[in-house]
Amino acid sequence: MTVADPAPLAITSGKDPRFAPSLYAHVGQDRSWTLDYFRGHGGYQGLRRAFAMGPDAVIDEVKKSGLRGRGGAGFPTGLKWSFMPLNDGKPHFIICNADESEPGSFKDRYLLSEDPHQLIEGMLIGGYAMRASVGYVYIRGEYVHAAERMWAAIEEARAAGLLGQNILGSGFDFQLYVHRGAGAYICGEETALMNSLEGLRANPRLKPPFPAAAGLYGLPTTINNVETFCAATQILKYGADWHAGMGTEKSKGMKLFQISGPVARPGVYELPLGTTFRELIYDWAGGPLEPIKAIIPGGSSCPMLRWDEATLDTPMDYEAIAAAGSMLGTGGVTLVPQADCIVDVTWNLVRFYAHESCGKCTPCREGISGWMVNMYAKLVRGRGVPGDVELILDMSENIGGRSFCALADACLGPVLSSIKLFREEYDVLAQTGQPMHPPRRRWKEA
C-alpha cells in the first residue's frame, strides 16, 4: 500500500533553504545584460520548452503555476492570456508595461537594465502563447539607461535569430519594439498606454471593449507588467510546480519587494509571496533607523497600515494585505517615520497625483488636481481651519468610485488611510496651525 506524498510545504520565507532568487538572480553581475551571459546561465531554455509544448500548453502551464499580475491588480495571468481570441485572422499584439511610475516602486528598472533578455524571453513566450506577432515594451521616459540596454538587447536577440522570422526553427514570427514614454503616470493605465503608443493623447479609453477584444489599433492586445513576463520566463524554465511551490494558497510564486524609507538597507528583495513584513524589514533590510508610524505596503496608491506587531506579522500576499485593509500593489514598501508630519507626507503623495491627473474626467481633474492638493497645501502651511478635515472626507466621498479610471481612487488611498489612522495629527494641524511633528531638515549637510 502506498501513501501519496504529502503536499510539499509552501515556501513562504526568503530564509527557507529551498528558496533561491530567480528573477533577480543575475542582477548586479558583470555584463549580465548581454546575450552571452544570459545564454551562459540557462537563458532561452524556457522558450525552447514553450516551443516544444505548444501555445495552449504554455497557457495551461502559466495557469497551473498560479502566477498573478505583478503590476498591482493581481489578475491571474494565465486566465488573462486565455482571453485572447484564437484563430480570428487578425494580428495580435502584446505589450509590456514598463511605465513604472508609482512612487515607492523601482523593481522593473533593474530587470530592464540588468537582465533585459529575461524580459525578451518572457515576451517571446507570451507572444507565442497568445499568437501575437508584434510586441512593444513601453518604457517610462525617465528610464533612459534601461531603454538603451533594452534596445541593445533586442538588437542582439535579433542578430541571434531570437527575434524575427521562424524563431529557433519553430515557425513562430515575432518582432519586438521599444517605445519610450514622455513622462506621464497615466500611461501605466493600460488603455491610456495604448493611446500613447498610437501617438494619441494619453487618456484612458472606455471599457468595454477590453484590450483582448479591441486594444492597440483596435486589435486584440494583452498588456502585462515587466515582472509578470519575467516570471513567465522562470515558470517555463523551472516548471509550474516549482512556481506553485512558493507562496500561499492563492498567492503563488516569488515577488520583487522594494523597500524605501529609513531602513538600513533599502532596495529590492526577491522573496516568496507570504513573507511577513517583519522578515522583509528586519531580516533583509536591516531594520528601521528611527521610530516608524506607518507602512505603505505596495506603492503610494495603497492605503497606509499602522506600524504595529499585527502589521509586522502580516504575510505579504494579495489576500492577507487585503484583509488588513490595503493592497499588495507592486510590492513597494515605504516606511513613514514617526517624526514626520503625516499631513506633510500625504501632501507629498497628493501633489504627485494632482500633477499626474490626465484631465479627462471631472472628479480627478477638478477634485484631485484642483481642490485636494490645495486643501493639503493650506493645512500644511498652517492656514487650516476646523472643518477642513471633514471637507476633505466629504470631497473624497464625491471623488471615490466616480472617476473614469482608477487614478483618482489611487490618490484617495493615502488620503483616507492617513486620516483614518492619524486623525489627531490632522485635527491638531487644522485647529492650531502647528503640526504635531514639525518639519525636519530633509537633506543632510554636504
Added chain:
Amino acid sequence: MKVTVDGIQVDLPAGTSAIDAVFHAGRDVPYFCAHAYLSPVGACRMCLVEAGTPRKGKDGEFELDEATGQPRVFWMPKPMASCTMQATEGMHIRTARTSDVVAKAQAGMMEFTLLNHPLDCPTCDKGGACELQDRAFEYGYGASRYGFDRRHADKHYALSDFIILDQERCIHCKRCVRYFEEVPGQEVLDFIERGGHTFIDTEEGGLPVGFQGNIADICPVGALLDNVARFRGRNWEYDHTPTTCTLCPVGCSITVDARNGRLERVVAGENRDVNELWICDAGRFGHVFATEERLTVPLVRVGGELREATWDQAVEAMRQGFLGHGGNVGLYLNADSTLEEGAALVALAEAIGTASLDHWPRYAHTPMSTATLTDVATADAVVVLGADLGEEAPVVELRILEALRGGLLPPEFAHGTAIADLRLTERPSRTPEKLAVIGRESRLWGHAGIRVAASGPDALTRLARPDTPELQAALRLLEGAGKPVLILGADVLNGADAAFSAALGSLAGRVGAKVLALPAGANSRGLGGLNLVPGAGGMPYARLDGVGAAFISRLDPAAQGLPGRARGFTVVHDTHLTATAGLADVVLPAVTGYEKRGTTINLEGRLLPLTQAPLRAGEGADLIRALAAVAEALGIRPPVRGLRGAQTWLEGRYGLRLAELPAGGLLQPPRPAQDAATGTAHTPNLWKPRMVPHPERRGSGVLGREARTELWELPMAPAPRPGGDD
C-alpha cells in the same frame, strides 16, 4: 428588453444606453459630455446612476428573490456613468429622484465642474441658454465650498475669425474635439497639457472653414462662442424663429435669433432627415447681408437719378414705364424664392400673356433625382461627379462622411434622438474606398479612396465607359455596391441635355444607383416643377435685354456680366442697391429669405417651410406683394394677392397642401421640369459678396465702430451737469 427606472418599467431595443432608458422612462439625468450625434465618452461624470442587474444561475434562468419571486437584483457597488453603460435585460436603475447616493454624487460632481468655472454668467453670451447654468440650478449644492482662487486663463482666445474660446469657462467635455474628429473628419482640435492645466487648442492655422460654427452650438457652456453674434444680445432677448436656410439647395433647419428687429445670430436646428444637427459656416455666419446696407424704401429714377419714393409713387412710375410695352414684359426671379412667390409670378405671367419668365440659377435640363439625404448617409458606395460640394451643398458632404463612418442613423426614442448611441466610437474608422470623386479638386478629395480629375459633362460618359484604371475602379465600386448613390454637380449639369439624362438613367439603372442631381438654387427644384422657365418665344434670364420691360427680383445680372436692363423699362426688386438696381428705372425694396413665409423644395424633393422672423425690413415687400404692385401698375387684377392665395393656386393646380406641412418637411414625388435654354452657365458660389462679415466685426470680438451706430442712437437723457453757484 425590459428595464426598470425608478420603478417605471420600459421596453427598449437591445443596445440602448442606460441614459436613454432613463429619459425614455420620463426621468431626468444631468449630462454635459454626452451628445446625440457624437460618441459617448464618459468624461463629465454627471450622469451617474445606481444600477443593478439580475444574475443568471447555473440553469440559465435568473436567480429569484425568495420573498417576492422576482429576479434578485445585484446592485453595482458604486454609481455608474449612464451614458457609457449599456442597459441590459432586467436592469434596475435609480436616478437622483429615488437615490440619495446618486443625488449626492451629482451635487458633488456639479461642485467639481463649477470649481474653476468663472461664474461670469451676467456677461456670458450663453447665459439663459446654458446647460451648465440649468443643471447647476437643478442638481447643484447652490454654493461652493472651494475657498481658493479659481484658475485664470485667456478669456478671449480666438480659435478662428468666427469662433472665440473662453478658456476659463471650458468644462473639458470634449464635445468640440469629438465633433471635429467624428463629423467633418478633421483632426484640428485637442486637449493640450493635463490635469487642471488642460485646455483646448488647435494646431497652428486655426479652424478649417466649412463646418466650424457647429462647435458653438454644441458647447454646453459659454466657452466657444459665435464671434459674429458675440455680445449682440442675451438669449432671453432674442426672438427665436425656426425656419429653413435658403442659401443652398440642402434646406437646413435653422433658428434665426433676432433682437430689436435685427438679425443677430443663426443657430442650427435639428432635422434628422436633412441636416441632422449641423449647418455650414455660410449658413451660420453669412447672415450679415440681411442687416447691412438694406434698401428700405422704393427708389424711382427722376431726372436720371434714383430718388427715394413712396410705394404709390413707385406704382405710378411703373404704370408710366410699362405703357407701350403691352405683353412684352419679362419676369425674372431668384431661384431661392418660395414656391408661393413662384406661383404668384406664373399666375401674373399668364394674366399678362408673356412667355418671358425665368428663374436663376438653373440648368437648361434637369435630370431626375431619386436619392434622399438619408440614402446618401446609408449608402455603401458614393460617386460624386463634377460637384464642388463645399460651394454647392456643403451638408451633403457631412452626410457622405456619415456613410463612410458606417452609415449609422441615430435611433429615436420617446424623448427624440438618442442621447448616447453606444455604437459610435471616438476617432471612428472610415472607409474611404466607398467614395469616388470625379471632378475638380475639392475638400472631399482627402476623404475619397478614388480620385479622378475630370471636367465637363462627358465625365458621365467616361464613367459609363471607363478609359482609365481609376474610372474603372469607380464603376466597379458602383456595380459592386448594394445601395450606391451617384451625386451630380454643376460641372456636369451645366451641359446636361436629354441625351445626358438618358445616359444617366441607363447607367443608374444598370448599377442600381440612386441619383442626386444637385439643383442650382435653393428652390430650383420647386420653381422648375412649376415650369417657371421661358415658354415658346420667351426670353431667358440671360437675354433679358430682349424684352421691352423687365421685372427682376433679387437677381444681379449686371454683376454677372449679363445685360442688366430690358430694352425699354426695368423694375428691380431687391434687398440691396445692386449693380442692376443702379441701372433700373424703379427699385422696389425686397425681403430676405429670413423675413418671409412660404415653402421651398430642397435637393431631395422635400417641402420645407419658411417662417418669418421679426426683422425690421423697412417698407420691403416679398415678391407676392411686389408682383401685386406690378399688376396694379399694369392695370390687371392680380391673380394672386397674398400667401394664402398662392397656396390656394398651388393646391388647385398641383394638389399641394402647403399650409399643413409637418415639422421635418414632406417628401414630394419628383415632378419633371420643362427643358429651356439658359444662355449662360451657372457657377456655384456659396459665399456671395454681401455675406462676408464686416472685417472690423471679425477677429477681435470687440464692438466695432461701423454699422452699429443705432445702438448708441437711442434717445437718452442728457447727462446731468454738476451744479454750481456760478
